[in-house]
Amino acid sequence: MKAKKINIALIVTCITILTSSCQKKDYQLDEPLDKSQIQFEVVQDFNADAGGNTVILKNNTASTVSIWDYQTGKSTRQQDTIHYAFKGDYTIKFSAMTGGGIVEVDSVKITVTENNLNYVSDPMWTYISGGAGHEKTWVLDTDGLFFEGPMTFVDPNNFSTIWWDAGQGIYPDNMARGDYGEMTFSLLTSPDFRNIKRMENNVQEKGTYMLNIADKTLTINGGTILRGYKPAKNGITGVSNWTTYEILALDENTLRLGVYRDKDVDGEGLALLVYNFIAKDFAESQNK
Numbered sequence: 001m002k003a004k005k006i007n008i009a010l011i012v013t014c015i016t017i018l019t020s021s022c023q024k025k026d027y028q029l030d031e032p033l034d035k036s037q038i039q040f041e042v043v044q045d046f047n048a049d050a051g052g053n054t055v056i057l058k059n060n061t062a063s064t065v066s067i068w069d070y071q072t073g074k075s076t077r078q079q080d081t082i083h084y085a086f087k088g089d090y091t092i093k094f095s096a097m098t099g100g101g102i103v104e105v106d107s108v109k110i111t112v113t114e115n116n117l118n119y120v121s122d123p124m125w126t127y128i129s130g131g132a133g134h135e136k137t138w139v140l141d142t143d144g145l146f147f148e149g150p151m152t153f154v155d156p157n158n159f160s161t162i163w164w165d166a167g168q169g170i171y172p173d174n175m176a177r178g179d180y181g182e183m184t185f186s187l188l189t190s191p192d193f194r195n196i197k198r199m200e201n202n203v204q205e206k207g208t209y210m211l212n213i214a215d216k217t218l219t220i221n222g223g224t225i226l227r228g229y230k231p232a233k234n235g236i237t238g239v240s241n242w243t244t245y246e247i248l249a250l251d252e253n254t255l256r257l258g259v260y261r262d263k264d265v266d267g268e269g270l271a272l273l274v275y276n277f278i279a280k281d282f283a284e285s286q287n288k
Contacts, residue, residue, distance in 0.1 A: 030099030035106070037061070038096050042108040045081075051114025053084045057092070065097035072191055073210035073219050074243075084112045085119040085132070086190045120187055122213050127250050128185045135186035137280040138255055140226050142180065144168055145286045146254055147276040151175060151229075154248075154258065154272035176231040182280060183226055185209060193220055199228055211247075218245040218257060225257055225275060230265060238264040239273065248274055253282040 039060040044052035057080045059066040068075040070082050070092045084090060089111050095104040117132045130136040140150040148167035151174065155162040171177050176199065183195035193209040196202065207222020224242040229235035236242075239259045246258035255277040262270055 032100030033061075033096070033098050033103050035103055038064070038094075038103055038105050040066075040094050040096075040105070042092050042094075042110065044110055049083075049114070049116055051087060051116060052110065052112050053114070053116045053119065055082050055084070055092070055110065056080075057082065057094075059094070059096065061096055061098075063099070067095040067097060067102070069093040069221075072208045072221075074221060083116070083119040085115065085117055085187075087112045087115050088190065120191070122211075124211055124213055124216075124247070124250055125187065127252055128211065128218075128255065129187040129191075132187050135184055135188055135192075137182050137184045138226075138277040139182050139280050139283055140180045141276045141278045141283075142177070143287075145283055146278050147256075150180075150276050152256070152274040152276060154274055156260070156270055156272050172231075174230060174235075175228040180226040180228060183223075183277075193223055195223055195226065197224075197226060199226075199231075216247045218247055219243060220245070226277075227259075227275060229261075229273060233265045235265050238262070246272065246274075253279045255279075 041056070041058040041060065043056045043058070045054040045056055046052055048054035055070070057068055057070070057075065057077075059078045066076050066078055068077075068080065071090045072084065073082065075082070089109060092108045092110065093104075094108070095102050120132055125131065128136065141147045142150045144167065148165035149170050151166050151170050153164040153166060166174060179198050181196040181198035184193070186192040186194070191209050192206070194204070194206045196204045205223030207220060209221070210219045211217075212219070220243060225245065227236055227242070229238065238261050240262055242259065248256035248258050250256070256274050257277070258272045258274040260270065261268070261273050
């Protein structure tokens, strides 16, 4: 009997352990921080530029993720150095992602008193905008005037070798035929972006853009490029990031911008959708 009692007790103990381990855990967020607890710095470096064009951003709050919006671009770095090419007043917004949620703090306003066009002198700036004091308008190569067509598919696992130029065969399943409108990159007074998206109910957007020369990426705030994908299924929702673009090619007349299709509406795998643009004046010269 003694052995039987021990076995029964052991079974009861095991059941108790299993039951407690299967119970739903109650996960809770940390207590949210007050904005007064968020420590950060926005410092203009007048030693680098007499006009205060260089600005150092620092997040000094431990165990938080930075969310910077400095008007001409965005950043998630704990410390970053940014440059304003044009004089003017700028608003820098900072939020910190904490264990208790996102905490937004008061904006910081700065004034840049002089232009420093060295920050937009790289050939990439000139190609995309025409250079300081100019602007350039781009259209999708829907007629295949330079590329095979307006879109190219790239396998991100074989980025350097496997490309599929969809050509004119892209219609009608992957893109609808039509006039997609135009988009303009300006450097008249600042890096401004605007578009008219005729295939998206003629919506017009105005924002800013920034080039990362080292990474060869383009960031657009306040708008998106001209686009289209699987129109019958609203396929553009299969791309979660329409803010940052890979620059696959850029010269005086051509521009290829890639976005990652990460949640395709048909369940297809990861791919890079590359949109092929040509300068508007180049397109017009080819159509004469």
